[in-house]
Amino acid sequence: EVQLVQSGAEVKKPGESLKISCKGSENSFTTHWIAWVRQMPGKGLEWMGIKYPAESRARYSPSFQGQVTMSADKSINTAYLQWTSLKASDTAMYFCAAGGSHPGIDYWGQGTLVTVSS
Amino acid sequence: SYVLTQPPSVAVSPGQTASISCSGEKLGEKYACWYQQRPGQSPILIIYQDDQRPSGIPERFSGSNSGNTATLTISETQTMDEATYYCQAWDSTTGVFGTGTEVTVL
Numbered sequence: 235e236v237q238l239v240q241s242g243a244e245v246k247k248p249g250e251s252l253k254i255s256c257k258g259s260e261n262s263f264t265t266h267w268i269a270w271v272r273q274m275p276g277k278g279l280e281w282m283g284i285k286y287p288a289e290s291r292a293r294y295s296p297s298f299q300g301q302v303t304m305s306a307d308k309s310i311n312t313a314y315l316q317w318t319s320l321k322a323s324d325t326a327m328y329f330c331a332a333g334g335s336h337p338g339i340d341y342w343g344q345g346t347l348v349t350v351s352s
Numbered sequence: 353s354y355v356l357t358q359p360p361s362v363a364v365s366p367g368q369t370a371s372i373s374c375s376g377e378k379l380g381e382k383y384a385c386w387y388q389q390r391p392g393q394s395p396i397l398i399i400y401q402d403d404q405r406p407s408g409i410p411e412r413f414s415g416s417n418s419g420n421t422a423t424l425t426i427s428e429t430q431t432m433d434e435a436t437y438y439c440q441a442w443d444s445t446t447g448v449f450g451t452g453t454e455v456t457v458l
Binding site for chain 2: 269271278279280281283284286293294295296297329336337338339340342343344345
């Protein structure tokens with residue numbers, strides 16, 4: 235079983251940068267793909283992108299291409315989601331998620347709430 | 353981009369059957385998954401590969417997928433099944449979620 239533990243809630247101002255993290259159990263990122271999912275307040279789930287273990291770059295959903303950067307450090311079993319210039323519309327809960335044994339998400343982090351407000 | 357459409361809400365009486373649809377172009381040619389999300393919690397996988405249940409998911413949850421529609425069926429619905437349900441499929445190498453259906457048990 236894979237455990238995913240995400241970093242804590244963040245409060246930022248528009249224009250600031252941010253990097254949130256998702257730490258997995260041992261070797262989880264060498265055997266599982268990692269996805270990031272956004273959930274805006276009161277809204278549904280949105281697939282942001284996915285990082286496959288054998289690929290160096292993440293694949294982004296069209297709405298998120300160029301807006302965020304996903305990365306991972308397999309040596310410390312940690313995935314990251316980062317913004318260079320936050321907007322108020324980035325206010326949301328962000329989940330990391332993992333899968334690999336079948337086409338579905340088996341494991342979810344607890345979510346990181348990002349609030350962007352002036 | 354690929355779109356999956358679900359009804360916004362479904363109401364069901366305790367002990368009755370609830371059916372939730374998920375529509376997308378040629379969805380039957382892809383694998384569909386279903387997730388349950390209770391308020392304030394992370395989603396959990398309840399159906400994968402159209403009709404497979406992960407370990408620990410009650411048998412009253414079942415799935416099917418054909419044509420342009422995948423369906424989640426909850427038999428003998430219990431109050432604990434009140435939640436929002438999302439379908440999910442793959443568009444090439446990235447995932448797509450459905451719009452979500454809130455199930456109310458009353």
